[in-house]
Amino acid sequence: MRIRNVGRHKEEIRLMMTPMIDVVFLLLIFFIMTFKIAAPEGDFNIKMPAAAPVQGPIDPTMLSLLKVRVEANRDGRLTGVYLAEARMPDEAPFRALQERIRLIVGDDAGPGSIAEDTEIELDCDYNLRFEYAIDAITAISGKVRDGEIVKLIDKIKFAPLRKAPQP
Amino acid sequence: MRFRTSRHAGASEGDMTPMIDMTFQLIAFFMVVINFAEADQNARIRLPESELAKPADVPFEMPITLQLTREGTVLFVGEEVPVAGLKPLLRREREILEYRHVKPSTATVIIRADAGAKTGLVQELMEACRDVGFEKFSLRAKHQEGT
Incomplete structure (x- = not known):
């Protein structure tokens, strides 16, 4: 009966590290190259059902509708923000808009609150830059207080399209 | 006179374990x-x-x-078309959904519009989608830090 020389044998089957390290580095380089820091993105929901206009008597429980008008000049720059015909001050108009809406709907946003039953119709000029529309939607839908989002109104719709200004 | 020192060469290799650990951590990250x-x-x-x-x-x-570009074209399923030419593509999308027994009204249209795009065009885009039968929309924006 032969007893193997265990010590010598162990040395002969040494693991080949080089190919593994090569592959691992290739993987590492691939992931580093494809790595891209993307800012988190979020969504504002807008519902536009294709329903026909409601006929018959007006429902008393219907949502109260507030109109927000955003005006722009030919280049799409903001020129004026109106909440139900009242013009917001030119200095920080969206903050003023938010304050007014908070005065109307109050701070509580639970079920059955005024904020729940209020709908905003956003009426923008055709040329308005989209970032101002998002600013308006942001001002309407809520604010961040101490890192928490406080919701105001989340029922937002667009008014019928204004025609593009003729050159 | 040559001496082969294979055993010695093996022993002088550094310890690879910490480096491989690190590298695997990086890869996992x-x-x-x-x-x-x-x-x-x-x-x-x-x-x-x-x-x-x-x-x-x-x-x-x-x-x-x-996706609506600043120039007013729409990027959709790898094609770039003007807003007016979008309806055939949307109808095709609707047919695909119907083939999979999904109602178009339950699908959400995510609109990634450029900050400099015209709001009127965004509305035209939404109306084109609505004509085809999509009802839920979502306007996408980037998260703004520290305000």
Whole structure:
């Protein structure tokens, strides 16, 4: 009966590290190259059902509708923000808009609150830059207080399209 | 006179274990943070910023992403078309959904519009979608830090 020389044998089957390290580095380089820091993105929901206009008597429980008008000049720059015909001050108009809406709907946003039953119709000029529309939607839908989002109104719709200004 | 010192050469190799550990950690990190959803994010679109834009907790069931460039063209399923020429593509999308027994009204159209795009065009885009039968819309914005 032969007893193997265990010590010598162990040395002969040494693991080949080089190919593994090569592959691992290739993987590492691939992931580093494809790595891209993307800012988190979020969504504002807008519902536009294709329903026909409601006929018959007006429902008393219907949502109260507030109109927000955003005006722009030919280049799409903001020129004026109106909440139900009242013009917001030119200095920080969206903050003023938010304050007014908070005065109307109050701070509580639970079920059955005024904020729940209020709908905003956003009426923008055709040329308005989209970032101002998002600013308006942001001002309407809520604010961040101490890192928490406080919701105001989340029922937002667009008014019928204004025609593009003729050159 | 030559001496082979194979045993000695083996012993002088440094210890690879910590380096491999580190490298695997790095690979694991990059694998976790890699974002494969980039197909829906065109670098040409510079999204508007909003402090309320937080990533949704639950992804949309049937998302359809339309990207509106500053020039007023729409990027959709790898094609670039003007807003007026979008309807045939949307009808095709609707047919695909109907083939899979999904109602178009349950699908969400995600609109990634450039900050400099015209709001009127965004509305035209939404109306084109509505004519085809889509009802739920979502305007996408980038999260704005520290305001």
